[in-house]
Amino acid sequence: xIDKNLLMEELQKIPDPELGISIVDLGLIYDLKINKKNEVTxxxxxxxxxxxxxxxxxxxxxxxxxxxxxxKDVIVELTFEPPWTPEKMSEEARVKLGFx
Numbered sequence: 001x002i003d004k005n006l007l008m009e010e011l012q013k014i015p016d017p018e019l020g021i022s023i024v025d026l027g028l029i030y031d032l033k034i035n036k037k038n039e040v041t042x043x044x045x046x047x048x049x050x051x052x053x054x055x056x057x058x059x060x061x062x063x064x065x066x067x068x069x070x071x072k073d074v075i076v077e078l079t080f081e082p083p084w085t086p087e088k089m090s091e092e093a094r095v096k097l098g099f100x
Contacts, residue, residue, distance in 0.1 A: 006068060007032055010067075011064070014061060025089060030045060039073040041075045046084065047084050061074065062074040
């Protein structure tokens with residue numbers, strides 16, 4: 001069985017290409033699903049609907065999680081429901097970006 005916490009640790013290592021802050025700390029990862037075939041679906045958002053960085057984020061997600069033992073495939077789903085807000089960021093990310 002694939003450990004969801006391990007997957008989140010791997011996602012924590014992926015920085016947003018513009019901000020250099022982890023996509024997890026930015027609150028971009030909404031959910032991780034693992035099916036019986038060991039396929040992982042990452043449900044994520046972007047800070048705005050017009051953000052052009054999806055491919056620059058989805059590619060590293062797929063590469064990093066495919067390297068996790070047992071993972072057969074990785075699908076990255078983009079959603080804007082609920083919309084992203086700065087409150088979704090970790091306290092550390094808010095401090096780095098001057099939200100305090």
